[in-house]
Amino acid sequence: MDASLNQDDYVAVSRDEFVAGMQVPVDIFLKLSETNYVMILKEGAKVHFEQMHFPEKAEWLYVRRSDYHKCVGQNLSIAGIVLESDKISFEKKTIFLSKAADSIFKEIEHLGFDHQALEHSKIVSRSIQTLVDNKPDISAVINMMSNLNDELIRHAMMVSAISVIIAKNMKWTLAQNLEKLALGALLHDVGMKELPDEILETPRHAMTRDQTAAYESHVYRGVEILRSMPSISDDIIAIVLEHHENAPGQGYPRRLRDIKMNPFARVVALADCFADVVMESVNNPHPKTPAQAVAYIEITLGQPFHKPAFQALKQALQGPAPIAVKKVI
Template sequence: MRQMGIEFVTIGDKLARPIFTSDGQVLLGKGVLLTAGYISKLKNLGISAIYIEDDRFQDVKVEDAVSEETRREALQSLKDATDYVRSGRKIDGAKIKNSVNSVIEDCFNSHGVLVNLMDMRTKDNWLLPHSVSVCVMATMLGIARSLDRHRLQDLAVGALLHDVGLTTVPKEILDKGEDRLGKEEREIYEKHAEEGFNIIRRTGELSIVAAHVAYQHHERVDGTGFPRGIQDPDIHLYGKIVAIVDLYDKLINGAMGARPLPPHQACEVLMGLSGRYFDLSLVQLFLKNVATYPTGISVRLSTGEIGVVVDQNKSIPMRPVVRVLMERHRFVEPKEYDMIKDTTIFIQDVLR
């Protein structure tokens, strides 16, 4: 399989991975042949890229740290939780714990899989899939940080519910985008961190530490964050972790109206903000566990050749294995560069 920008998908292409709605329902299943109607619908839903089958890449597998079933379970649990909040009821803490325990188990069993899979999200409700992805990435970073399962559960619960306070924010504000909010709108938006803290705390079945993840995920180590403007020593480790993966997921998926960035550019943004906004050691650890160039994407090499990333080098994520398809605008016999061994070659650009 390989990833393809939606504008380049053609009638008859076959889906290599299913596409889900924001609450985990299958929109289009794996193996579906794309029609003009399906392609138009995907564009209207705001999906920018999909995975398609390609005979030249039948051997290429895009690994995910968690199974599709685990993601759907977490999405459904989170949807139920937000529905409860909107109707004035308490969150079912036991259901949330069961979901995050599945995430933790899958992440332990993934044996160091890099953050690699690109989400195929609809724009109608970015919040739920965003929160699930933040939960998965935070758990992976927690494992890399050698947290035990008990501590991982608090981290994962807080990560899954980190934005639950946004259920109190009007949709028109969420759709507008953070950088375009007026003063009053920003004040309303920034209350979501404290609202989330109170929602989780009232549940009774979830730890106060998990509640503080929601409270602190917009704090910054230099004290410029919100809601309290606290600095590094006063920000909990889990708050620091979720702050990093929250921004990374927003950058690569374009939450709140923003345009998505390729992962390698998102990684550069995180590095640029480390030490000021984010804990430097945590950013460095996270980037060791991120596929800078995810498997399945098309790239242009410094040689001018065009190919697809087909495998990862986990020791150096910035140097993947690339299978070349084109040279000087013509198809060539496929060949591969392992960029750890082919040290003079580098990726010049990511193509959609």
């Protein structure tokens, strides 16, 4: 038993994250009650649940909060190995990467946005760029990511990937810009993690005024979370703050027009809307195809986004982006 700690000192980790035969980077616990946790694997031990008479119903295991950074690091290492393999399908690579992304959001939620969380987030966003480089077909990217289970992770990864695809079709080739864009897009909804399930599970059209205000506050909360790291780029902060703005100035929270929006946020705002339309969610029970989504944005919504970004999105549906000269923005 680990009697010195209480439930707030532990982080839940899905049993599926522990691959048979792998060495665990930290002590692993099984929860017996709200106050009792028993160690079932010691740091460095290999995972062999089938030899432990492990309870089938125990879907969640627990690690000490202070150890969770190590778990994230291992998830990233596994995802990195998978991404480099030519024998693993794009779909499986996406699943492993989503597990790494999920662990990062959990890391931020439980441990705050510190240097390690920032570096871990950069690794995932770069991995998303690698996926896009190897699979530039936007429809294939959407199909693979639509199968991911966690809605927030699915949306974050899809917006990051689509943002990079749009930017490449806008002829952005400077690595630093693409990295900032991918990272900011991955973290654009980081403030959503703190919203109660009651709000997250309510369609926007059915929200009360107070619920709408609470929902829209996620952009400010996201900025607060990221600003805890002084080294975070102003462009990434702008992405989080402005990803619900649009060209006519009808978005939120500041009703900025296109000319006032950060250039990175212009791209992510479009990618965010596009991902919402093609992905099934509580707000969108009947997702559209990529072509239908573009038509919906253009005709039904009146194309309220940065024109060059929207043209780049349309071009992306016609095929991979052409090679372009480097352009600093």
